[in-house]
Amino acid sequence: MASIRTVRSCFFLVAALLAAALWAPSARADVFEMLDGKSKIIGKLIQYYDGVFTVEIEGQTRKLSKEQIKSISFQLPAPRPEFSTPEKTFERSHKAMIEGNIEKVIDCYALPYQGIVATQMDHSAESLKKMQKEAKDTHFSHESPAVVTGDRATLKVKLQNGDDSATHDVVFVRENGEWKLVLPL
Numbered sequence: 001m002a003s004i005r006t007v008r009s010c011f012f013l014v015a016a017l018l019a020a021a022l023w024a025p026s027a028r029a030d031v032f033e034m035l036d037g038k039s040k041i042i043g044k045l046i047q048y049y050d051g052v053f054t055v056e057i058e059g060q061t062r063k064l065s066k067e068q069i070k071s072i073s074f075q076l077p078a079p080r081p082e083f084s085t086p087e088k089t090f091e092r093s094h095k096a097m098i099e100g101n102i103e104k105v106i107d108c109y110a111l112p113y114q115g116i117v118a119t120q121m122d123h124s125a126e127s128l129k130k131m132q133k134e135a136k137d138t139h140f141s142h143e144s145p146a147v148v149t150g151d152r153a154t155l156k157v158k159l160q161n162g163d164d165s166a167t168h169d170v171v172f173v174r175e176n177g178e179w180k181l182v183l184p185l
Helices: 004-023 086-099 102-107 111-120 125-137
Strands: 029-034 040-049 052-057 060-065 069-075 139-141 147-149 152-161 164-175 178-181
Touching: 029 052, 040 060, 086 102, 086 125, 086 152, 086 164, 086 178, 102 111
Parallel strands: none
Antiparallel strands: 029 040, 029 069, 040 052, 052 060, 139 152, 147 152, 152 164, 164 178
């Protein structure tokens, strides 16, 4: 009979796998390496119950017993080209704001900030139109490339709206090979 510690460890492992499956981007894949050491099943973990993993493979579900599985790993999607530099991410964010594409704007932020940005942008249609107009009326420029230090970068951005101008440091972090915006402190 399994010890309580072993049962708890299994429970926490499965909980972590399911949490990762629910929160990870939809383009990611779960790789189930089978005990034979030769075969792998690539799919999406849907559920774990009573020692059985339910996996979605190309629209079909398949049940795998935990005794059949040697290991489970996760493959993140490839980095997208539109996030390959801080400058490209900033330009994508600005363009999305002008278009009023809030989902694209939110996607430009690092994961820890996306919920905050979504809440801030969950305003009336009138306030979103105002933000859109401000984005259209403001000219953004950066005179030099971003300063990159490891997985962080800072881009000096000049905002020009009529006679008013200001320069701000915009901070980015690298997530899964993509540069994402960080909210200012």
